Amino acid sequence: MLGGDPVKLKVAAGTPNGRTLRVKGKGVQFGSRQGDLLATVEVMVPGHLPAKAKKLLEQFDAELPDENPRQDLISRAGTL
DSSP states (O other), X not given: OOXXXXXXXXXXXXXXXXOXXXXXXXXXXXXXEEOOEEEEOOOOOOSOOOHHHHHHHHHHHHHSOOOOTTHHHHHHHTTO
16 A cells, blocks of 8 residues: 655755665565665756846856766776
8 A cells, every 4th residue: 555654855966867766665565574665856847947047057057067977877888
């Protein structure tokens, strides 16, 4: 049966969309055993931004380091 107390989960900065997180012991109960809760991160972005918010995001983007977030994945894939 589904239900129970709500579970709070802290998601680390930089967690990618689609990542599944496991919360041990907070899932469905099987007899005397408690399963794990799986939570998938789904990042939602607004469809429309006011001009001021868009300008601030562009300033933020300009301050970010020039890096390729996929480079780590590419290098790890070569070691498999």
